[in-house]
Amino acid sequence: MPQKPLKKKSSRTQRNETLDFNNPDFEFLPKGRHIYRQNGPYLICKSCELTHAIWIGMDKIMVGEDKEGQPILERR
Numbered sequence: 001m002p003q004k005p006l007k008k009k010s011s012r013t014q015r016n017e018t019l020d021f022n023n024p025d026f027e028f029l030p031k032g033r034h035i036y037r038q039n040g041p042y043l044i045c046k047s048c049e050l051t052h053a054i055w056i057g058m059d060k061i062m063v064g065e066d067k068e069g070q071p072i073l074e075r076r
């Protein structure tokens with residue numbers, strides 16, 4: 001049986017686990033149409049193979065999407 005590799009406490013791993021969605025630099029938007037579902041303060045894309053999300057904040061709610069597929073947001 002192969003030995004389980006020990007978990008290394010590297011700062012790089014830590015950084016990967018705590019992505020900052022508040023940081024606009026992190027925004028990742030593949031081309032094409034996205035089907036978003038709201039999950040708390042995030043819109044999470046359910047149509048892409050690679051999951052991505054947009055931070056919208058706690059004071060907004062997704063009420064639908066326009067004809068381009070862009071989410072329509074409203075203040076709570």
Ligand SMILES: [Zn+2]
Binds near residue numbers: 030033034046052
């Ligand atoms: Zn997407």
